[in-house]
Amino acid sequence: MTADDTPSTSSPSSHPAPPPHARVDWRRLVALASPHWRPLALATLSLVIGSGITLAYPQVGRVVVDEVLSEGARYELSTVGLALLGLFLLQAVFVSLRYYLFTVVGDRVVADLRKDLYSAIIGREMAFFDATRTGELTSRLASDTQLLQSVVTTNLSMALRYGVQAIGGLIFLFVTNVKLSLVMVVVLPVVAGVAMAYGRRVRKLSRHVQDAIADSTSLAEESIAGVRTVRSFGREAREQERYSEAIERSFTLARTRAVLGAFFGGGVTFLAYATIAVIIWVGGQLVLSEAMSPGELTAYILYVLFVAVSLGVMSGLWTDFARALGAGERVFGLLDAAAEARVATHDETTTEAQITRGHVRFDHVSFTYPTRPTAPVLHDVSFDMQPGQKLAVVGASGAGKSTIANLLSGFYEVDQGSVSLDQRAIADWSEEALREGLGMVAQEPVLFSGTVAENVRYGRPEASDQEVREAMAAANALSFVEAFPEGLDTVVGERGVRLSGGQKQRVAIARALLKDPRVLILDEATSALDVESEKLVQEALDRLMEGRTTLIIAHRLSTVARADQIVVLERGELKEQGSPAELLQAGGLYARMVQLQAIDELS
Secondary structure: OOOOOOOOOOEOOEOOOOOOOOOOOHHHHHHHHHHHHHHHHHHHHHHHHHHHHHHHHHHHHHHHHHHHHOOOOHHHHHHHHHHHHHHHHHHHHHHHHHHHHHHHHHHHHHHHHHHHHHHHHHOOOHHHHHHOOHHHHHHHHHHHHHHHHHHHHHHHHHHHHHHHHHHHHHHHHHHHOHHHHHHHHHHHHHHHHHHHHHHHHHHHHHHHHHHHHHHHHHHHHHHHHOHHHHHHOOOHHHHHHHHHHHHHHHHHHHHHHHHHHHHHHHHHHHHHHHHHHHHHHHHHHHHHOOOOOHHHHHHHHHHHHHHHHHHHHHHHHHHHHHHHHHHHHHHHHHHHHHHHHHHHOOOOOOOOOOOOOOOEEEEEEEEOOOOOOOOOOEEEEEEEEOOOOEEEEEOOOOOOHHHHHHHHOOOOOOOEEEEEEOOEEHHHOOHHHHHHHEEEEEOOOOOOOOEHHHHHHOOOOOOOHHHHHHHHHHOOOHHHHHOOOOHHHOEOOHHHOOOOHHHHHHHHHHHHHHHOOOEEEEEOOOOOOOHHHHHHHHHHHHHHHOOOEEEEEOOOHHHHOOOOEEEEEEOOEEEEEEOHHHHHHHOOHHHHHHHHHHHHHHO
């Protein structure tokens, strides 16, 4: 596709709107784990038993101080020690079970979330990808889901564990001594209020941090993918500067978040230990007045320590939860937007219907790309392609040629008019039938980083090795592939970087041959090739076009000489239509284009 015909995505000075975000609360995170309630129930039971054993330790301390040490009973002390060892062993079993179950379920939840998120992204309409950078989306899949993974694995386990200990400790505090516990009643609401305000602020900051990280990821991915262009223009330093600026923006936001975390953690720590100091002073007065035994004070202080440590750990976890909620807003925003898009689309027809004839019709089509609403691309374009016919679309860059291919492929819906296949609107075909019936060979074919055979078999995954070889032979690709030491198992590299342009093109043609589509789209399929490669590719294309309805998009008019019909576009309007001979004889726009290209080639 030509750059002028396709919507712009991003540039150094333009930043597309980030993906939407959704309001996320605890119920939404809990809902992720609901399908795994059985192992979670066992994990929760293990957690309660393990935490319950922990809460029994202060009572052991009370017995030791009040009954064993005061009476000097060595035998009873040994009994208490052995009982503690038994409790430690039992607790270790339940702690291990709790950790394993929470971790495995958490990893399973995040794995499912990543799969759902990827499905939501890959299934979006093309306009979504026009407006969103690839790095933005990969950051959601990697960075944001990683934060959620921490929440639903170890952090969730720790939060439940210390939450149970804090609540259980508070209950035992009131049971042991109500007067001393009133001090805790004064402190806890203060801590809770500060934590809620802090959580809201950190959640917002975390979302901004994740956005900044996504921006830096996008910049890195763009520059690394286009490293040859970067090197050819000597812009390594500039790209380093842009990436550093993006990283510094994320660091500045993260530092602000760290400052808030430091104040929150320090404040909670001070309140906790100040409370302990007050309790020790008041409790000491009660012991001296014999209103409380030394063992009870010992147990009380241990429970206070349990509550203080639990609140301290939970304050740190609260930061992680707030950060995860900020990341979750972006993840669930993508999921919700994808769900809304699916609801808004038409109901698909049954998959039994298939494209059999390949009759294509554009009927008074007008279209504007969603990312460029003020720049119409096509204006009232109409033409008809009979089954098996070869129709070429020609015109200057930006005339709308590749847009014709995009609309026929069903990537976008027209603003006015209709595009139909076999007398059925494109929008009424099921996604499966449309993709099965259409095939495309582009100017710059996209190959994946697997082997040659895997890339060819992408056209029909169930194809046999013999069918792959036959397709490659028909595409004039088998000879050069067999010259490689690994043959069909040769790894082509990312985007086919280890193959030449002509080789990539022939592999793409073999892929289309193997798919055997009823309607074929050739989008500038030979414009970037040298003369020798063009000859080999053109021979393969002739075989590929045989018996198929073919839409040919070309700059080089020599490649459309064998077309049955030619449509000439100028600034999105259909100016001429007819056979090559008819258009040359008419002496209009097409004839002038042929004459100008001939002059350019001679010069």
